[in-house]
Amino acid sequence: MTAAPLLDQQEMMPQTPFDMASDTVRAGMLDLFRGVMKEDRSARRSEVRTAWKQRAFRNGIQHLYYDPSSYAFYTPAASGKKLPEFMGVFNIYTPHYRSFVSILSATPGINFVPKDLQQSNDVTAAAYAEKMRARVDQIVDMRDRQGEVAGYFCTDGRTITWSRTDKDGNLRCTIHGVLESKVPIYSRKIERWSYCVLSEEFDIHEARDAWGEYADEIEPDASGTADATYERLARLDIISNKKHGIGESLKSLTTEHTCWLRKSRYRKAKEETRAYLQQQFPNGVRMTIVGDVLVEAIPEPLGGADVGGKLAVAWPSPGQGQNRPSMLHDLLPVQEDFNDYKNELREQAKYLNSATWVHGAAVDPDAIPEQSGEAGAVHVINPPNGLTVDQCVTKESAGQLSPDLINACESLLQFGEFTTGDLPSLQGSGTPDQETASGQKLLQDQAKGQLSTAWGAYQRLFANTYAILVREEAMLEGQGDVAVQSGGLHDSFNPAAILEGNFGCYPDTDSAFPETTADKRASLQMVLTQVGQADPSIPLHPDNLKLVKQYSGLKDLIIPGAEARDKQLREIEQLLNEPPIPDQSQMVQYEQGAQQMMAQGQQPPLPPMTCSVPIDVDWDFHKAEMDKVQEWLNSDACSEQQRKGNVLGIQNVKLHGAAHRQALQAQTPPPHIEPPKVSMTMAVTDPSTIAQFAQAAGATATTPDGIATSQVMDDRKTAAETQHVAAQAQHQSVLAAKEAVSPAKVTQIQIPDQTAPEEK
Numbered sequence: 001m002t003a004a005p006l007l008d009q010q011e012m013m014p015q016t017p018f019d020m021a022s023d024t025v026r027a028g029m030l031d032l033f034r035g036v037m038k039e040d041r042s043a044r045r046s047e048v049r050t051a052w053k054q055r056a057f058r059n060g061i062q063h064l065y066y067d068p069s070s071y072a073f074y075t076p077a078a079s080g081k082k083l084p085e086f087m088g089v090f091n092i093y094t095p096h097y098r099s100f101v102s103i104l105s106a107t108p109g110i111n112f113v114p115k116d117l118q119q120s121n122d123v124t125a126a127a128y129a130e131k132m133r134a135r136v137d138q139i140v141d142m143r144d145r146q147g148e149v150a151g152y153f154c155t156d157g158r159t160i161t162w163s164r165t166d167k168d169g170n171l172r173c174t175i176h177g178v179l180e181s182k183v184p185i186y187s188r189k190i191e192r193w194s195y196c197v198l199s200e201e202f203d204i205h206e207a208r209d210a211w212g213e214y215a216d217e218i219e220p221d222a223s224g225t226a227d228a229t230y231e232r233l234a235r236l237d238i239i240s241n242k243k244h245g246i247g248e249s250l251k252s253l254t255t256e257h258t259c260w261l262r263k264s265r266y267r268k269a270k271e272e273t274r275a276y277l278q279q280q281f282p283n284g285v286r287m288t289i290v291g292d293v294l295v296e297a298i299p300e301p302l303g304g305a306d307v308g309g310k311l312a313v314a315w316p317s318p319g320q321g322q323n324r325p326s327m328l329h330d331l332l333p334v335q336e337d338f339n340d341y342k343n344e345l346r347e348q349a350k351y352l353n354s355a356t357w358v359h360g361a362a363v364d365p366d367a368i369p370e371q372s373g374e375a376g377a378v379h380v381i382n383p384p385n386g387l388t389v390d391q392c393v394t395k396e397s398a399g400q401l402s403p404d405l406i407n408a409c410e411s412l413l414q415f416g417e418f419t420t421g422d423l424p425s426l427q428g429s430g431t432p433d434q435e436t437a438s439g440q441k442l443l444q445d446q447a448k449g450q451l452s453t454a455w456g457a458y459q460r461l462f463a464n465t466y467a468i469l470v471r472e473e474a475m476l477e478g479q480g481d482v483a484v485q486s487g488g489l490h491d492s493f494n495p496a497a498i499l500e501g502n503f504g505c506y507p508d509t510d511s512a513f514p515e516t517t518a519d520k521r522a523s524l525q526m527v528l529t530q531v532g533q534a535d536p537s538i539p540l541h542p543d544n545l546k547l548v549k550q551y552s553g554l555k556d557l558i559i560p561g562a563e564a565r566d567k568q569l570r571e572i573e574q575l576l577n578e579p580p581i582p583d584q585s586q587m588v589q590y591e592q593g594a595q596q597m598m599a600q601g602q603q604p605p606l607p608p609m610t611c612s613v614p615i616d617v618d619w620d621f622h623k624a625e626m627d628k629v630q631e632w633l634n635s636d637a638c639s640e641q642q643r644k645g646n647v648l649g650i651q652n653v654k655l656h657g658a659a660h661r662q663a664l665q666a667q668t669p670p671p672h673i674e675p676p677k678v679s680m681t682m683a684v685t686d687p688s689t690i691a692q693f694a695q696a697a698g699a700t701a702t703t704p705d706g707i708a709t710s711q712v713m714d715d716r717k718t719a720a721e722t723q724h725v726a727a728q729a730q731h732q733s734v735l736a737a738k739e740a741v742s743p744a745k746v747t748q749i750q751i752p753d754q755t756a757p758e759e760k
Helices: 006-010 023-038 041-058 093-104 118-141 141-155 203-209 228-240 244-250 262-268 271-280 331-350 365-370 405-422 437-449 450-479 495-499 519-534 544-553 558-577 584-598 622-633 636-645 647-667 687-696 703-741 743-748
Strands: 065-067 072-074 110-114 159-165 169-177 194-204 255-263 285-290 295-300 311-314 356-358 392-395 482-484 487-493 502-509
Touching: 006 687, 023 228, 023 255, 023 285, 023 295, 041 072, 041 141, 041 228, 065 118, 065 255, 072 558, 093 331, 093 405, 093 450, 093 647, 110 118, 110 450, 118 141, 118 495, 118 502, 118 558, 141 159, 141 169, 141 584, 159 450, 169 194, 169 450, 169 558, 194 203, 194 228, 194 244, 203 255, 228 255, 244 703, 262 271, 271 285, 271 437, 285 405, 311 450, 331 487, 450 495, 450 502, 487 544, 495 703, 519 544, 558 622, 622 636, 622 647
Parallel strands: none
Antiparallel strands: 065 072, 110 502, 159 169, 159 311, 194 255, 255 285, 285 295, 356 392, 482 487
16 A cells, blocks of 8 residues: 655645646636536437437337436336236347347457658557557457447447546546437537537445545535436436436446537636636646536547547447437337237237136036146036037137238338348348358348448547557557567567657448458459569569568568568668768778879779668578669659758668669579580491490490491391392383283283282
8 A cells, every 4th residue: 555645745746737726717617517518408318318218228128108307218107107918028129239239349450550651660650559459459358348339339329439548557448328428419520529528427435535635525416417417317227227226326326527628618718717728728628527526637639649639439320410320220119119019919819818608507607716627537517408518618719819910020020120231141141032152142241231331430430549549558658668469479569669650540441341351351362463473573572561461460470571671661761861981891992093093193083882771691681672772762752852952861772772782693693504505417437436426325335346347237238138129120121021022912811900909
């Protein structure tokens, strides 16, 4: 337990602007808050009443009595009117609520993007912000926050997140719906709000302990205005999930209001209060009121991260003012009619049961209740004279439920699906006329398309919320390194770098619900495949590798080219701020040459220069870094440096890129050049030469004598073949001469030739 500071220490503690305010000023500030709570009374009660009823329906309380005198909902018994016998709840509102919450509470697809991709501070800040997001998720339990927002989207027309560091130095993010927030009804966007009030109930003792200096002034059930009390009853009614017994709870609870005011609101204050506020809170003020006591006022603008504020707001449905419909607003009349029809069917079922009539003289009426319906039971009946048993006992025909009423109930179920857009295909169910997987996927995408407006608002809300939370946590962590565990690995970084750069947090998409990170990943893969066929170097570009890592969904994935690209950006920024330096490795040779030229009366050239940021020849990714330098030298950022006259800085970058190029060329082995192949045809007859060629070709057991013998045999064979051909030619010529001497004899022979050509 921490001891209280001594008196002299308390006097030395710095005072806030609120501590120096006079009682008159504090009273004037409290009057500003009270005036805010009274504004737009009719419109405010209308939106509170709508959200109140929808949240009660979500809780299963769907038979409500509205009292126009108090603008409040009560149980039907409080109306004093005769109530129907059957008042059951046949809840179709809550199943639709659960369906939408299960879909919308998915992790939003958002990304931290540097304002300038060519600025290393921005790139580093965005990368560290993405890592800090994992830490934020654990601290504020973001999964629960996502479920809360999805729930408010179903029942409320407005949802606000408040991200901040509380009094104890802890990061917090709270979600507020219509019942918990009051804003100008007729202002379209948060930029036009002149005030915002967030309200929440606390235990009275907890509030007194938290604000010990004002503990004696804080009282339970002290809300200051009737409007604040009305909204308080609505919140407690929903939290308690009942319509009675709230009175005793008011004795132990108090309401804490957090009120933001723009400086334009100061005009409604008196002169002394207005002058104080304009001097001490020139950009707006955040006040804390517990019960009816002003306990704190600090400078804080009203808005989001873009103006240094801590609020983010989203609306599930499009509209112009702040009183907008929720996602399940149109389901209320369907639910009420469905309950009425089902209760009417219950009433019909009860009174349409058939009755049995018996003759009074045949059966003792007093004995009927005592008779048993067990199997084998025997009952005695004494028909009067002249009557049969059938004439003494008559059973009515059973009644039938109204088929029109049954059909109306079925129609209401279908109409509820149509009204909300919560179709069966949204949950993956098929239809009788479409049972194929591709057809069901098409129907599911069409159903999700109806949620695109709400889904886009949901993503934008969390993008703005994360932008605030990440910066808040970075300021809390200070200058020390932070270790974030992701995927079983620990990654350390300096949170101060988040505050040094400019970045934004943006959703994956603004409207199309099905277009998630997975869809963008598929699109990126398709594009890189197509352009890679035309130029294989495009997918390997450092910037494209950065996109691959971003959309891979694997935060622990290491892509050397992407990491080297970020490293080179940081080096380029340093190179631009420094001039080139003399190349010491060439200075001895340069000085010798310069002296010789000066001795000859010539002007020596400038000394050889090198980049001020040396490269690591052995360990740098020279290809990726050289590509990034080349891209930068052809970018608008380089043109801007030229316009500023930073010639030395640009030259420094060029020398650095040239060093990477030389190192890359040194690492690349020279291409292997094969000697030219020449083919020649020669007539070689020398046996020794032929034997040498044969041995060079791999032939074995080849000698000059063997080759000579082979040649003699070949010559003899050739001569024999020549003699044979000459003999055949001589024989043919003799036969031809004989035929020419006796032509008549040949003419007399007229036998047809039946032999084959070969036999002839």
